[in-house]
Amino acid sequence: YLEIYNGTGERVDLSSYLIRYSQNGASAWNSTELGLSGTLLDGDVYVVAHSSADASILAEADTTDGGAGETLISTFNGDDVRGLFKIANNDTSLIDIIGTQTGGDPGSGWGVAGVANATKDHTLVRKSSVSNGNTNWSTSAGTTTDDSEWIVYDNQTWSYLGSHTMIL
Secondary structure (H helix, E strand, C coil), rough: CEEECCCCCCCHHHHHHEEEEEEEECCCCCCCCCEEECCEECCCEEEECCCCCCCHHHHCCCEEEECCCCCCCCCCCCCEEEEEEECCEEEEEEEEECCCCCCCCCCCCCCCEEECCCCEEEEECCCCCCCCCCCCCCHHHHCCCCCCCCEEEEEECCCCCCCCCCCC
């Protein structure tokens, strides 16, 4: 699953946002994308889950995908890039990213906070001190727990699902 948090202080119209992906080291975004919909209140989260996810994840999901004939946004194995984009005035701009489009496959996954392959078989939660998206994955991922924007938890750590705290 992917979770998007709104800490803007205002309601956000999600129809101005979409998620794109890139797989297997491709340097271009796949043409398939997931357009979001609805309104996300300040302090709330929007959860995109795979249609075959655990029941506890599906209970929190605002939308599901990944089934036959559906998009592949929530289907990834740790080495696939996901980007959150904002649409404004016919311009689509990347505002946050997980992974990097280097034109080369990173192997099993990217390191985060000093944890090798942290994007595979782990749960990543943005630190409460992070108030904006980051389009530079290297900076976002960091190399230590101190310089990373993420906390790396064991696989299937879902206790943070459905809420997020941001402390400025």
